[in-house]
Amino acid sequence: TTYDIAALKARLSGIRTEDNPALVKQKSRDFFWYSPVLKRQLDQVSADIVVSPTSEEQVLQTLAAAHGLGIPVTPRGTGTGNYGQAMPLSGGVLLDLAGFNKVKRIEHGRYVAEPGAIMARIDDETRAHSRQELRLHPSTYQTASIGGFIAGGSGGVGSIKWGGLRDWGNIIRLKVATMEASPRILELAGDDLHKVAHAYGTNGIITEVEMPLGPAYDWVDVILGFDTLRAATEFANQLGEQDGLALKNLAVIAAPIGQDYFLRHKKFLPQGKHLVVVMAADFAVEALLAYARRFRGAELLLRSDRLSAEEAKGLPPAYELGWNHTTLRALRVDPAITYLQVLYPFPNQVELVERIHARFGDEVLCHLEFVRFDGKITCFGLPLVRFTTEERLDEIIAVHEEMGAPIFNPHRYTLEEGGMKQTDDAQLAFKREADPQGLLNPGKMIAWEDPDYDYRSGKTFLFRSLSEAG
Numbered sequence: 001t002t003y004d005i006a007a008l009k010a011r012l013s014g015i016r017t018e019d020n021p022a023l024v025k026q027k028s029r030d031f032f033w034y035s036p037v038l039k040r041q042l043d044q045v046s047a048d049i050v051v052s053p054t055s056e057e058q059v060l061q062t063l064a065a066a067h068g069l070g071i072p073v074t075p076r077g078t079g080t081g082n083y084g085q086a087m088p089l090s091g092g093v094l095l096d097l098a099g100f101n102k103v104k105r106i107e108h109g110r111y112v113a114e115p116g117a118i119m120a121r122i123d124d125e126t127r128a129h130s131r132q133e134l135r136l137h138p139s140t141y142q143t144a145s146i147g148g149f150i151a152g153g154s155g156g157v158g159s160i161k162w163g164g165l166r167d168w169g170n171i172i173r174l175k176v177a178t179m180e181a182s183p184r185i186l187e188l189a190g191d192d193l194h195k196v197a198h199a200y201g202t203n204g205i206i207t208e209v210e211m212p213l214g215p216a217y218d219w220v221d222v223i224l225g226f227d228t229l230r231a232a233t234e235f236a237n238q239l240g241e242q243d244g245l246a247l248k249n250l251a252v253i254a255a256p257i258g259q260d261y262f263l264r265h266k267k268f269l270p271q272g273k274h275l276v277v278v279m280a281a282d283f284a285v286e287a288l289l290a291y292a293r294r295f296r297g298a299e300l301l302l303r304s305d306r307l308s309a310e311e312a313k314g315l316p317p318a319y320e321l322g323w324n325h326t327t328l329r330a331l332r333v334d335p336a337i338t339y340l341q342v343l344y345p346f347p348n349q350v351e352l353v354e355r356i357h358a359r360f361g362d363e364v365l366c367h368l369e370f371v372r373f374d375g376k377i378t379c380f381g382l383p384l385v386r387f388t389t390e391e392r393l394d395e396i397i398a399v400h401e402e403m404g405a406p407i408f409n410p411h412r413y414t415l416e417e418g419g420m421k422q423t424d425d426a427q428l429a430f431k432r433e434a435d436p437q438g439l440l441n442p443g444k445m446i447a448w449e450d451p452d453y454d455y456r457s458g459k460t461f462l463f464r465s466l467s468e469a470g
């Protein structure tokens with residue numbers, strides 16, 4: 001389809017736009033190339049124009065203009081998503097929200113911000129204001145926007161204490177603009193938040209967020225080494241259950257991931273050691289180490305508060321060793337690496353991790369991130385996979401699921417196939433209300449494009465179902 005971009009531009013006076021094809025293509029991409037499958041499928045995707053509003057009025061003006069001309073709109077924060085979420089499959093407008101980014105208000109326990117605010121910059125402001133910080137952030141904290149996190153992410157650093165974006169209370173309130181002739185602003189709270197969390201911007205543009213804050217401590221990175229993956233996993237699981245220890249992140253990295261791919265940390269990591277990488281509050285480190293000494297075979301390899309300036313130079317923070325930064329570091333050394341996202345359900349997670357990794361050997365390297373979901377410590381896996389073929393990747397996924405570990409497939413760009421978010425009747429009804437013409441991020445919600453698609457599967461989804469709401 002070709003859209004009347006000239007007419008659109010005429011209706012967007014006062015708003016920054018860019019239609020140089022090379023620049024538009026650059027902004028039409030995210031970290032989809034992490035997946036060899038998505039790389040093959042999405043490499044050619046490009047919008048026709050980038051529109052960069054800096055206020056809610058400008059967002060509304062853009063949506064009204066695009067709606068009037070039947071032009072699709074795909075929102076983008078800073079484009080760090082891994083599943084092609086922010087890629088405009090039908091072209092049209094790439095709505096760049098990076099410049100709509102002010103922190104508007106900070107209070108005790110919460111803040112209000114515009115969607116394009118970078119998470120690390122929000123933390124700078126809340127720390128300076130009252131020694132508070134975000135409860136949760138992805139490992140892309142230094143570059144990713146809060147709106148993009150809510151619409152496209154799931155959890156990360158902080159999830160060991162607070163759970164994920166799916167969990168009650170981790171989002172307080174959102175303002176969302178609808179895609180209509182006269183776009184409205186909806187205020188969502190409570191159950192309604194589940195409509196837009198991790199919905200890829202398919203049912204509204206987030207124009208304001210109100211999010212909870214936690215206490216900002218001085219976080220220390222601690223790395224412990226273990227001789228077996230089983231011991232590392234068991235230790236991490238038990239450490240996560242120590243409620244009195246103020247932890248911010250807790251990961252298991254199997255050998256030889258650290259030794260081969262954490263280039264700056266390499267000198268601290270003896271061959272063969274499986275790593276437990278922890279972020280703990282400065283005042284919790286002594287207790288953490290005392291706890292570790294009770295656990296046979298735990299060896300302290302690094303604590304960041306005891307490094308000389310020389311040793312600390314150039315070392316990335318522990319959160320940039322975890323989550324998808326583990327994958328990033330591996331990919332930089334070995335482009336044939338890819339990854340999966342695995343849930344090891346409570347309460348058999350430790351057993352299951354061991355059984356699954358024994359089954360695959362070196363083809364699938366273990367990387368676990370411990371999280372507290374519904375009050376229970378369990379782990380989420382982002383294992384590294386030595387990629388051979390798409391068929392083999394599908395086989396590896398199928399084996400995980402047969403063995404009892406649901407996969408949230410990062411090699412799919414639709415909500416349904418990605419598997420974190422369920423499209424049910426309530427989700428579709430909200431889409432009909434907020435985007436009746438189906439112009440928001442088209443192609444990402446199968447149930448919308450294909451009325452015959454059967455979305456009533458027995459699958460496990462990470463985010464809460466809307467149909468269960470009263």
Ligand code: FAD
Pocket residue numbers: 030031074075076077078079080081082085086087097115116137138139140143144145146147148149150151152153154155156157199200201202204205206207323324325328441
């Ligand atoms: P984008 O990629 O720009 O957008 C994400 C989705 O949100 C898209 O569908 C987009 O259309 C939509 N969107 C953006 N802004 C809005 C808005 N205002 N209204 C409605 N929809 C909108 N994710 C995690 O959850 N946890 C992690 O730990 C994590 N680690 C990562 C590590 C690496 C190295 C990489 C490359 C990615 C990682 N991610 C992680 C994925 C991603 O970085 C985060 O989810 C990030 O928060 C996305 O923010 P963004 O601004 O880049 O969003």
